[in-house]
Amino acid sequence: MFGRAVFPAAFGLLLGGAIPVAFAADFTVKPVTIPEMKAVFGQVESRTVVPARARIGGTIASIGVTEGSMVTEGAVIGRIVDDKLALKIQAAEARAQQSNSQLTKAKADLDRAKLLVAKGVTSPAALDDAQSNYDVAVNQLAADQADAAVARQQNDEGAILAPATGRVLTVPVTLGSVVLDGETIARVASGGYYLRLSLPERHAVAIHEGASVLIGGRGLSTTDSGAAKVLRPGRIAKVYPEISNGLVTADVEVSDIGDYFVGERTLVSIPIGTRNALAVPPAAVETRHGLDTVRLASGDVVSVILGEHFASNGDARVEILTGLKAGDVVAVPDAKQ
Template identity: 60%
Template sequence: MRHINVLLAGLYLIGAAQPTASGAAEVRARAVIIPETKAVFGQVQSRTVVPARARIGGTVREIRISEGSEVKEGQVVAVIVDDKIALELAAAQAKIDALKSQLKNARIELERAQQLLQRGVTAQSRFDQAKTQFDVIVNQMAAAEADKSVIEQRAREGEVLAPATGRVLTVPVTEGTVLLPGEEIARIATGRYYLRLSLPERHAAEIVEGATVTIGQRGLSPTKSGSVETAREGRIAKVYPEIASGRVIADVEVSGIGDYFVNERTLVWIPVGKRKVIAVPTAAVRTRQGIDYIRIAIAQGEQDVPVILGETFSDSEEEPLVEVMTGLRDGDRVILP
């Protein structure tokens, strides 16, 4: 575990091995201060989760995604149909057709009035009236075509688009569902994944931004998560100042966390304090009939002492070390095999 290694790098944990009268190597156990870690479960979260919403009301005709699908920004994820839009389009087209007929007649009347005016057999007011009628119908035609364009745009908005690139988390609707404008079609995780920790309030003082934590592999079982010795490193990116229900919330950034499961839990070992331990090389431990022993030198010679072992760690310049919880004292002469 790297954060333990850093603290141990400058400490004389165990004296240099010295040969005993029998020729075996001998070291002295020394009490040192190491970080105390707490194993908690962190939940995988996405930086941002955005909804894909319906832009019009209607009935869901088609859903083109499912939970877990990857989507690109602007991709059509569902189609909503409002049957009234088809009727409105038909009415708009009928109005345009009627105005086209009126426009054709108005153009003929205007051309006739212009010819009569040139011959001098009609008044200027008659020509002006025909031209005004023609202009009115032209403007009505433009307004009707604009109204039809608005209806066509509403029909196109029945296609629900992905607001950003990401992975679909939930699709709370099915085909045939009736929706109102603005209702949610899908939730899409679009941001970078990170771990969120929820720790007891008593550890608030020991949690700081930038601190290093160790993270197990994916999965809840110890066989899948691994041990603290084989865990990956992460960094506390943010500690939230508000304590809710006696819990401190912190975010941890870690590489290789994946991009599929959200709310997946994994083991995280986080430093919450320091403690004094007595440690010896793992080679000093002998196990007989399920009981661990360490041989020490005493005035009368050598003696095997039963011990209870704790955490195992290592220094980059030393062999693996094991914490001795009971059975040894600071300064005991440990005989290596």
């Protein structure tokens, strides 16, 4: 144990200068329970990856997205062209026109047969034949029009549609590529992102669903002190019950993870236990000439060694490793001074 370095009040004035300081309140040092955090790598994953598929076979005539593009469900992201479909449409429309002409003639024959039967010039059998020919012409025209509609629909299905709202991960085809019906044109990550963690199995019993975690900044960046930058809080949403290769897997939900790449890694601090520590408000600590000091209510100045910063019941605290003991009363300077 290090001995506590206590400076008299007069020496404290010499160390910190003769500037008077106003104190807002006294703070009694007592043990608090803080979480024991472990930094691990979390990998960004997409909840769903949906392929945008070709609905017809043909040649890629246009591609409107690249890797990383944001798309909206139903948006046209490319087009496939099959030259045979244009000929098929022309042939179907020509048959429909022919059937329409036959229908016109059958209608005229039917009207003539009705008139002749009414005058008693021809037999009812002739009227029945004319009616039958007319019905056949009507049905043939409907069939040919349906064939033309199918051909036009196939041509319209050359448009490649985004299957979901999200970000395009890969586009495995290029302009001019020949693709088959059902082939993947692009893969879209949708449904939001989450972080997947892998921890040593010795921590399996310490982690649980619903625990709060801290997500580090993008690019594994750190602050000037060397600590990981905190981007935002998260929550352990799922702990998988199987241990593989000595690792337990857990998923972390983040409200808005931003524009991370799928597969990108970032630091995540997760609670693996708790410990007791002494802590004071950060405002109670003064740093002068490289020394961290705390002023006691008695007026003495105590040299301390600081630990990590954390929040206790919503209030900021800094851990005191040495220099204070439980029950000490610390003077906290007025923040307004």
